[in-house]
Amino acid sequence: xxxxxxxxxxxxxxxxxxxxxxxxxxxxxxxxxxxxxxxxxxxxxxxxxxxxxxxxxxxxxxxx
Amino acid sequence: xxxxxxxxxxxxxxxxxxxxxxxxxxxxxxxxxxxxxxxxxxxxxxxxxxxxxxxxxxxxxxxxxxxxxxxxxxxxxxxxxxxxxxxxxxxxxxxxxxxxxxxxxxxxxxxxxxxxxxxxxxxxxxxxxxxxxxxxxxxxxxxxxxxxxxxxxxxxxxxxxxxxxxxxxxxxxxxxxxxxxxxxxxxxxxxxxxxxxxxxxxxxxxxxxxxxxxxxxxxxxxxxxxxxxxxxxxxxxxxxxxxxxxxxxxxxxxxxxxxxxxxxxxxxxxxxxx
Ligand SMILES: [Zn+2]
Numbered sequence: 069x070x071x072x073x074x075x076x077x078x079x080x081x082x083x084x085x086x087x088x089x090x091x092x093x094x095x096x097x098x099x100x101x102x103x104x105x106x107x108x109x110x111x112x113x114x115x116x117x118x119x120x121x122x123x124x125x126x127x128x129x130x131x132x
Numbered sequence: 133x134x135x136x137x138x139x140x141x142x143x144x145x146x147x148x149x150x151x152x153x154x155x156x157x158x159x160x161x162x163x164x165x166x167x168x169x170x171x172x173x174x175x176x177x178x179x180x181x182x183x184x185x186x187x188x189x190x191x192x193x194x195x196x197x198x199x200x201x202x203x204x205x206x207x208x209x210x211x212x213x214x215x216x217x218x219x220x221x222x223x224x225x226x227x228x229x230x231x232x233x234x235x236x237x238x239x240x241x242x243x244x245x246x247x248x249x250x251x252x253x254x255x256x257x258x259x260x261x262x263x264x265x266x267x268x269x270x271x272x273x274x275x276x277x278x279x280x281x282x283x284x285x286x287x288x289x290x291x292x293x294x295x296x297x298x299x300x301x302x303x304x305x306x307x308x309x310x311x312x313x314x315x316x317x318x319x320x321x322x323x324x325x326x327x328x329x330x331x332x333x334x335x336x337x338x339x340x341x342x343x344x345x346x347x348x349x350x351x352x353x354x355x356x357x358x359x360x361x362x363x364x365x366x367x368x369x370x371x372x373x374x375x376x377x378x379x380x381x382x383x384x385x386x387x388x389x390x391x392x393x394x395x396x397x398x399x400x401x402x403x404x405x406x
Contacts, residue, residue: 099306106372109308124366131286132173132261
């Protein structure tokens, strides 16, 4: 299981890209960190979520 | 700086806080804060900074007060519709405290003028309504090594973070680059009280930074959904070593040369000015 934003999630083995595509997140307006390290957008499709990973995903909005 | 009798009364509740006290109040009174954007976020941020006794406030906005702003931009009043937002905000600040030194910037901040303006201030608040401008402020603050507070809001939700030079990620580290998909140009709805929450968070971050207390949202992102009341502080401590502006070998060293990034795509309705 992968801990995503504090919730145990069955995303083991998926790439960041695959996981994001199943959610409502807009790829261009999010930040993803795995175990404290930022995942650059260019690495979303090559970065695999592993059992035990701690993942934070935050969506950004631009109004003000 | 001596605290007057009037100030002792005005700031009595600050003096009762061990985190602020007379020492912190003196720091606030001698501080200079720039608020970019006197819209939704800027409304609560400017009012709280003025009330807190920040000695010198810069307010930047190129827009005029519109009747449709008043549903959420609580610094502006019906009688000031049509007036420049900077001037309208100044009236509100002076009504709270006539002793605050105010400087107004009644024009758009650009790659050519932003660096000179931010250099005058101790802390900057990004209360703007478009990602293009948010990245201009981010890149300018990174290059000038200025701390600033970021926030954004649409509908019922928003986020805030604080950039401290060399201590945490910048907006570009986190988002990668400007999202040019123009979603913020759509006429998104927004609720005033949600914008007020995020603007208040920004004012609080400024006060904490200036007085040196508490834990800033540096390397942490405050995420707020007012509809569900789901709130999370995402821990995101890592700056991107390859970040185009704050990384080890940055490609963005000159704002003017990168100005295409900050160019705002045409918005029929004047943007997502929430
Ligand atoms: Zn960065």
